Amino acid sequence: MNQQIISAVVSEVLAKIKQENLGGSVAAPAVVSRPSKRMGVFDTAEAAAQAARKGQEQLRKKGIATRVEIINLVKSICTEKAEEWGKLEFAETKIGRLDHKIAKLTGIKDIPGIEWLNPYSLSGDNGIMMEEYAPFGVIAAITPVTHSVPTISGNIVSMVAAGNGVVFNAHPGGAGCAADAIAFFNQAIYNKTGIENLVTIIEKPSLDSFNDLCKSSYVDLMCVTGGPAVVNAAMQSGKRAICAGPGNPPVVVDETADLDHAARSIILGGGFDNNLLCIGEKQVFVVDSVHSQFMDAFKRAGAHFLPRENMKKLAGEVFTYKEDGGGCSHPVLNRDYVGADATKLAQVAGTSAPAGTEVLFGDCPGDCPFVEEEQMMPVIPVVRAKNVDEAIELAYQSEHGYRHSAIMHSKNLDNLTKMGQKMDCTLFVKNGASIAGLGMGGHGYANFSIATTTGEGIVTTQTFTRKRRCVMVDSLNIIR
Ligand code: NAD
DSSP: OOHHHHHHHHHHHHHHHHHTTOOSOOOOOSOOOOOSOOTTEESSHHHHHHHHHHHHHHHHHHOHHHHHHHHHHHHHHHHHHHHHHHHHHHHHHOOSOHHHHHHHHHGGGGSOOGGGGOOEEEEETTEEEEEEEEEOSEEEEEOOSTTHHHHHHHHHHHHHHTTOEEEEEOOGGGHHHHHHHHHHHHHHHHHHHOOOOSEEEESSOOHHHHHHHHHOTTOOEEEEESOHHHHHHHHTSSSOEEEEOOOOOEEEEOTTSOHHHHHHHHHHHHTGGGGTSTTSOOEEEEEGGGHHHHHHHHHHTTOEEOOHHHHHHHHHHHEEEEEOSSSOEEEEEOGGGTTOOHHHHHHHTTSOOOTTOOOEEEEOOTTOHHHHSOOOSSEEEEEEESSHHHHHHHHHHHTTTOOOEEEEEOSOHHHHHHHHHHHOOSEEEESSOGGGGGTSSSSSOOOSOEEOSSSOEEOOGGGGEEEEEEEEETOSOOOO
16 A cells, blocks of 8 residues: 555545544543443453363364454454444543544454464474464453554454463553453354354453463463563563564664655554554654654645644643653643644644644754654654664664564665664654555555564464474485
8 A cells, every 4th residue: 555545545434534524523422321231342361261171172073164254253343343443442442533543443454364373394304393373371461541442453363363362451541441452352252163162351341360370270371462561560471472663663763765755654653543553653753854854845745844842832732741750750641632633733833833743843953852752643743863873872862672663764775774774663654654664655565563572573373373393204305
């Protein structure tokens, strides 16, 4: 998909929503009536994990064709329910943008399935060998509030394609829509295959339920998608953990870049779902010689400029400062503003931005809290750098060693190589929007868990497998 196609898809979704008189704001559904007993939804972590174990045992008996049936079912449900579930999630979490929540769910159909399980084999003088990808068993998946149902759905596709059962501990802020989706998936899986509770969820997740999952004998593997606290907790749990941790993706724009294209790309990526994506452009470093041209290009592309005093006022509202004990203080995000609309944030900054503004930006010093902290808002600080080397160094510092994502706009191959090597990130997008790194406008496949901390990369079916080798000695090889 190129950028025009993405814009066309988003516009189509928007037009449809407007047609139904939903406009930009979505009222909470009048009554969300939830039956007391729903398949896959449990009160305790242990019950949910045990049920997923039984579900996984049923899947094992049914075989690989059933896995394919289930993931195709999950994908088609996400497409059919995208609008309904997008609205539910938006009403519950109150963050981000409805049109992009819908787009994330319609994108689930593009997540790879069992094609990632092709075995590796060798044949030679001593016989044959085959390595196959086997399931772990039950995976405990911890999901973020920033994309509750999309992360759950993407995890199900990859984990079930690999033959696993899953028990979810969702973020409490997005647990209602997550439980609704799990109940719906389970019922549909049961109707089609007869398997019960292949994917389960704890209805009221908490730190205690997370700890119970870490200790459960029914759980074989953890998969965490979230910020630093939960990643640390999972890595200390004693179980193997695949950790899709935090990021703070910088952008470098050098003097050779197509500035208009760079500006449009930054709005597309940094404005997507009001910058809730962990891969979204969070701060920009521009070389001095093209700084003012870039600021003009950003305005032309539709970003709204905030003068220094407004950026300062906004920072004063959305960050507090915490002493770290060593005489330094660092910014702490006020979660009330995460995923807020640019127009609302402009008001908080003491000014206004035209309706429909997707991104705010300002001319900022390198130590501005919008640069330092993963802010998850459509506010892009633009920092001036002497030259490309300084820009890359500042970008590197601002990423805090998460090795998550970075973006560069340049036509100079040496500069692109220099930045790629320095950042050493899981995702490095050159001359495109960050979302191109997940197959939206760039080549590649999508998923919502990017295992940065533990290094597995953008998760696939293979990520959730154990490699097993089978050997036949001195036989079955037909080449001599
Ligand atoms: P969060 O860390 O607040 O919550 C994530 C999950 O962890 C939730 O289910 C939450 O209930 C749980 N949790 C939080 N602290 C915990 C603790 N101490 N012990 C046990 N469980 C805990 O994150 P969020 O606000 O929901 O999501 C945003 C964060 O997630 C950002 O840092 C973003 O970069 C990151 N994220 C990363 C990816 C990725 O693929 N790498 C994807 C999405 C989000």
